[in-house]
Amino acid sequence: MGGTHEMRIPEEELLKPGHLACQGCAASLAMRLALKALGSDTVVVIPACCWSIIAGPFPYAAVSVPVLHMAFETAACSAAAVKAALEMRGKPDTTVLAWAGDGGTFDIGLQSLSGAAERNADIIYICYDNEAYMNTGIQRSSATPWGAWTTTTPGAEFKRENKKDIMRIMAAHGIPYAATASVAHPEDFIAKVQHAKSIRGTKFIHLLSPCPPGWKIASDKTIKLARLATECRIFPLYEIRDGEEYRLTMDPPVRPITEYLSEQGRFKHLGNEAIAGIQHAVNERWAFLQRSIVAASGSTPSS
Numbered sequence: 001m002g003g004t005h006e007m008r009i010p011e012e013e014l015l016k017p018g019h020l021a022c023q024g025c026a027a028s029l030a031m032r033l034a035l036k037a038l039g040s041d042t043v044v045v046i047p048a049c050c051w052s053i054i055a056g057p058f059p060y061a062a063v064s065v066p067v068l069h070m071a072f073e074t075a076a077c078s079a080a081a082v083k084a085a086l087e088m089r090g091k092p093d094t095t096v097l098a099w100a101g102d103g104g105t106f107d108i109g110l111q112s113l114s115g116a117a118e119r120n121a122d123i124i125y126i127c128y129d130n131e132a133y134m135n136t137g138i139q140r141s142s143a144t145p146w147g148a149w150t151t152t153t154p155g156a157e158f159k160r161e162n163k164k165d166i167m168r169i170m171a172a173h174g175i176p177y178a179a180t181a182s183v184a185h186p187e188d189f190i191a192k193v194q195h196a197k198s199i200r201g202t203k204f205i206h207l208l209s210p211c212p213p214g215w216k217i218a219s220d221k222t223i224k225l226a227r228l229a230t231e232c233r234i235f236p237l238y239e240i241r242d243g244e245e246y247r248l249t250m251d252p253p254v255r256p257i258t259e260y261l262s263e264q265g266r267f268k269h270l271g272n273e274a275i276a277g278i279q280h281a282v283n284e285r286w287a288f289l290q291r292s293i294v295a296a297s298g299s300t301p302s303s
Contacts, residue, residue, distance in 0.1 A: 009186060010036040019062035021054045024219030026183045026209040026226060027101075027128045028054055031063070033186050034097065034126060037193035040065060042095045043086070045079040047109060048072040049101035050135040051128075075100040076113040080121035095124060095197055102129040102143035106164050113204075117173035120201045124193070127166070127204070130211035138214045145234075146281070147274055149216075149266040158269060162281065167206055167240065174243035176201040180235065182208050184226035188237055188249055208235045216265025228260040233286045238293075246292040257282055 014035035021028035027050055035042065043066045046052060052069060055061045070078040079098035086094045100109060105127040113125060132150050133139040140150040142164040153159040170178045176199050181189040189207070196203035210225045212218065217225060229235035230250060234257060237250040257279050261267040270278075 009033075009190060010039075012036060012039070014040060014042075014064040016062045016064055018056065019054050020056060021050070022211075022213060022219070024210075024212040024217075024222040025050075025054070026211070026222050027051060027130065029183045029222075030126075030128050030189070030207055030209060031099065033183070033189055034099075034193055035063070035065065037190040038095050038097060038124075038197055041093065042066075042097055043068065043082055045070055045075055045082060045096065045098045047075040047078075047098075047100050047104040048135075049104050050130070051099060051101070053135060072104050073108045074112055075104055075109050076116035076121070076123065076125055078112075079123040079125070080116045080119070083122050096122075098123055098125040100125070100127055101133075101135070102127060102131060103133045103141045105129075106143045106166055107141055110169075114169075114173065117170060117175050117202045117204070120175065122200050122202070124196045124203045124205070126193075126207055128207045128209040130209045130214055131163075132211070132214050134211050134214045145278075147267060147270050147278060149269065150214075155269060165285075170204045170206075171240045171243045173202070175204060177239065177241055178204040178206070178243075179239035179249070180206045180208070180237050182226045182230055182235065182237060183210075184223050184230065185237060185250060192239065192249070214266070216268075217263060221263060225260065225263055228255065228263070231255045232257045232260045233282050234260060236286065236289060238289065245296045246289065247296070248289075248293060 015032040019028055045068050047070050061067050075098040079096045083096040129143050131144050133141055138150050139152045140159050144159050145163045148159050177196055179192045181192055208226055208229055210222045230237055231252050232255050238248045240246050
């Protein structure tokens with residue numbers, strides 16, 4: 001249940017030099033890894049998000065596969081339409097990837113995503129989650145964690161609502177496959193994308209994507225923070241098959257959440273009581289995940 005995937009990362013590079021991401025941007029590394037997993041017979045659909053800029057100005061693109069830019073709320077339904085058109089043209093094996101941020105997934109695009117999932121559209125949907133509307137100035141989204149600073153939840157007015165549990169929402173649709181992923185564990189991420197490619201129906205991958213300016217971290221801390229998020233159980237790596245079969249894919253030794261929070265300026269205003277509350281919430285979510293794994297497999301839960 002734990003451990004790492006023993007695999008070779010594909011050598012083909014489909015993300016070219018010259019993209020416009022910030023230094024240390026996890027979303028650019030994530031796209032590179034996703035395209036390595038999917039290969040060149042892929043179409044990428046991007047709604048309004050950081051990647052609308054990262055890809056480069058029309059008619060150029062740093063991505064070496066067809067890219068379609070869509071309205072903010074339409075990533076999933078647009079991807080489903082592209083897939084239907086490809087099937088009508090006799091190209092059923094071309095992969096269609098919807099690539100959206102947390103704002104376009106948790107918030108503005110949730111209705112489109114839910115509709116595509118209810119129809120079980122044959123697409124892969126990857127949400128690179130940097131936990132705020134970063135492209136427009138670091139405003140809070142429903143993916144922003146409790147206690148975080150953003151430009152719309154500043155100082156003492158930090159976000160008071162919990163992060164939306166997008167994985168349980170997607171699992172409730174009964175889709176064939178949903179998984180969490182991290183740029184700190186590229187083999188795990190690539191294996192999940194390749195599995196998603198191998199099956200039909202709606203596949204959803206929730207990818208944690210640290211953002212140096214939005215998280216107030218140095219640009220060389222991206223991988224460290226992504227790794228800590230998993231080791232502190234804030235962002236566990238697991239998969240859900242057919243809406244009910246839960247399985248951990250990484251189970252590293254646990255670390256205290258203070259190691260994760262203290263690295264980020266967006267949490268520097270939090271006191272000991274608030275941090276203890278976050279730790280309690282993390283423990284509760286981990287307990288739910290363990291109960292779900294036990295229900296699916298009958299295995300003994302981790303402490």
